[in-house]
Amino acid sequence: MDRIAELYTEVINFHGSKPRNFKKLETANRQQEGVNPLCGDHVTLYLEMEGDRIKDVGFQGTGCRISTASASMMTTAIKGKSKEDAKELFDEFHKLIKGQLPLDPDQHHLGHIATAFSNIANRPERVKCAILSWRTMRAALEGETEAVTTEDEHRQD
Amino acid sequence: MPAALEVEAKGMRTSQFDVHRIREDFPILKQQVHGRPLVYLDSAATSQKPQVVIDAIKDYYSEQNANVHRGVHYLSQLATREYEDARVKIQRFINAAETHEIIYTRGATEGINLVAQSYGRKFVHEGDEIIISAMEHHSNIVPWQMLCEQNRAKLRVIPINDDGELLIEEFARMLNRNVKMVAVTHLSNALGTIVPVKRIIELAHSQDVPVLLDGAQAAPHLKVDVRELDCDFYAFSGHKMCGPTGIGVLYGKSHWLESMPPVLGGGDMISSVTFEKTTYNVLPYKFEAGTPNIEGAIGLGVAVDYLSEIGLDLIAAYEHELLEYGTEIISAIPGVKIIGTAQEKAGVLSFTVDGVHPHDVGTILDDQGIAIRAGHHCAQPVMKRFNVPATARASLAFYNTKQEIDALAEGLQKVIEVLS
Numbered sequence: 001m002d003r004i005a006e007l008y009t010e011v012i013n014f015h016g017s018k019p020r021n022f023k024k025l026e027t028a029n030r031q032q033e034g035v036n037p038l039c040g041d042h043v044t045l046y047l048e049m050e051g052d053r054i055k056d057v058g059f060q061g062t063g064c065r066i067s068t069a070s071a072s073m074m075t076t077a078i079k080g081k082s083k084e085d086a087k088e089l090f091d092e093f094h095k096l097i098k099g100q101l102p103l104d105p106d107q108h109h110l111g112h113i114a115t116a117f118s119n120i121a122n123r124p125e126r127v128k129c130a131i132l133s134w135r136t137m138r139a140a141l142e143g144e145t146e147a148v149t150t151e152d153e154h155r156q157d
Numbered sequence: 158m159p160a161a162l163e164v165e166a167k168g169m170r171t172s173q174f175d176v177h178r179i180r181e182d183f184p185i186l187k188q189q190v191h192g193r194p195l196v197y198l199d200s201a202a203t204s205q206k207p208q209v210v211i212d213a214i215k216d217y218y219s220e221q222n223a224n225v226h227r228g229v230h231y232l233s234q235l236a237t238r239e240y241e242d243a244r245v246k247i248q249r250f251i252n253a254a255e256t257h258e259i260i261y262t263r264g265a266t267e268g269i270n271l272v273a274q275s276y277g278r279k280f281v282h283e284g285d286e287i288i289i290s291a292m293e294h295h296s297n298i299v300p301w302q303m304l305c306e307q308n309r310a311k312l313r314v315i316p317i318n319d320d321g322e323l324l325i326e327e328f329a330r331m332l333n334r335n336v337k338m339v340a341v342t343h344l345s346n347a348l349g350t351i352v353p354v355k356r357i358i359e360l361a362h363s364q365d366v367p368v369l370l371d372g373a374q375a376a377p378h379l380k381v382d383v384r385e386l387d388c389d390f391y392a393f394s395g396h397k398m399c400g401p402t403g404i405g406v407l408y409g410k411s412h413w414l415e416s417m418p419p420v421l422g423g424g425d426m427i428s429s430v431t432f433e434k435t436t437y438n439v440l441p442y443k444f445e446a447g448t449p450n451i452e453g454a455i456g457l458g459v460a461v462d463y464l465s466e467i468g469l470d471l472i473a474a475y476e477h478e479l480l481e482y483g484t485e486i487i488s489a490i491p492g493v494k495i496i497g498t499a500q501e502k503a504g505v506l507s508f509t510v511d512g513v514h515p516h517d518v519g520t521i522l523d524d525q526g527i528a529i530r531a532g533h534h535c536a537q538p539v540m541k542r543f544n545v546p547a548t549a550r551a552s553l554a555f556y557n558t559k560q561e562i563d564a565l566a567e568g569l570q571k572v573i574e575v576l577s
Contacts, residue, residue: 062546
């Protein structure tokens with residue numbers, strides 16, 4: 001498979017062109033903005049929390065195929081999950097795109113997300129695209145009010 | 158096509174331009190990227206460097222390195238002479254009246270910040286106005302915003318039309334006695350528009366308002382004559398014109414520079430220092446505190462010699478031919494839309510592809526060895542004006558070929574194939 005087909009997998013193309021949960025969630029009780037200043041992408045994430053559980057989720061915004069697919073798949077993964085489980089998924093996804101996650105499916109909870117995004121680690125220029133919605137989700141769960149930015153992904157520390 | 162006509166009138170034709178010989182001067186262009194020949198279409202971000210510039214930097218560190226304006230020893234004198242000779246070359250390149258009107262900076266950004274802070278501190282007060290345009294790079298927006306915030310002045314913006322052309326009549330109406338500076342780009346990095354700066358300067362001067370031109374994009378692609386333009390300040394960057402990074406130039410008319418306070422204090426910018434009082438050095442040193450980028454200045458001097466030897470008129474004419482060719486074949490691809498369609502344009506092809514984000518365009522082109530920029534091009538207000546989050550931008554230089562534009566067109570076909 002060539003490098004492009006490895007990156008734009010069928011799953012990424014599917015979610016990237018027809019994203020799930022792409023809507024303003026009227027019942028949301030949390031809302032968080034995320035921006036990628038490098039390319040002007042932005043995402044607005046809506047969560048309807050029921051106690052510590054994510055009852056429903058939606059997102060809106062503009063982004064590339066990678067960031068849209070990532071947002072779409074992230075929302076399907078966290079729907080119905082507890083806050084703690086969603087944060088664990090974030091940690092696993094972050095490791096994945098840094099190339100630090102064991103790809104054995106028994107060792108993580110990302111399922112097909114891990115397969116779809118495993119090649120991002122080889123493309124540092126697209127890491128910010130993949131992580132934007134995930135970081136926005138974590139910030140929403142932690143009740144942050146400032147918009148999330150992905151600029152610090154450049155830092156080596 | 159005034160540029161081409163002008164060139165023909167001088168007896169030059171672009172057929173005289175041997176691009177394949179030019180390419181031999183640029184070692185980086187010989188390389189392969191992802192197994193394909195490099196097609197470098199990102200010169201508006203930074204230009205590639207000819208061997209003579211690379212050699213000049215290597216030679217400087219191998220044979221001439223010493224601090225400038227300090228030592229009595231042989232090497233220091235040698236380095237000082239090379240460093241100051243480069244200033245004379247740059248002076249001639251833009252036809253400045255005096256060598257001391259050439260201030261070395263880190264780049265166009267620093268030059269604009271210098272004027273905003275120095276001129277601003279002295280001449281801009283509460284209620285005054287600064288005029289910029291709607292197609293400025295962030296480097297010609299933010300320094301003025303910072304000044305306006307500090308001094309409670311007002312930032313006003315000349316609107317542009319759907320082709321990306323500045324509305325001159327609107328500008329004429331905006332001028333009034335409170336305006337203390339007009340700062341506009343000479344050539345837009347995001348749209349390629351060549352701004353009618355001469356007309357802007359005439360209008361501003363008729364109301365005694367000085368004009369700063371952001372020449373970061375124009376200096377490598379158009380013949381710049383600061384005396385003919387009669388601009389008050391002209392800022393540009395070395396790295397966009399075949400020179401090294403970290404060096405740039407601020408041209409300023411003597412009388413302005415004389416009347417402006419220094420921004421950075423330190424070594425080299427003083428005549429005498431006591432704890433009670435410091436007397437500042439003469440121009441240009443008043444604005445050049447600290448040990449400068451010596452190898453950068455020398456490299457830039459060699460770069461302007463290199464460009465002058467080819468001839469900016471010929472470069473502009475050849476690049477115009479490439480632009481017309483590129484515009485025709487890129488806009489013929491279904492779903493591709495060119496953003497920035499001014500009558501007067503230089504080598505920038507900013508475009509969108511239906512249903513495909515520019516970042517994905519960039520990644521798929523990169524895989525074919527084609528380097529373009531995808532994003533907002535540090536001109537977010539321009540993106541907003543055209544209602545797009547970002548564009549893909551192919552930017553041309555005199556070392557590009559029509560075959561490379563063909564490769565871009567083929568690459569775009571692949572983009573559409575993969576993503577739609």
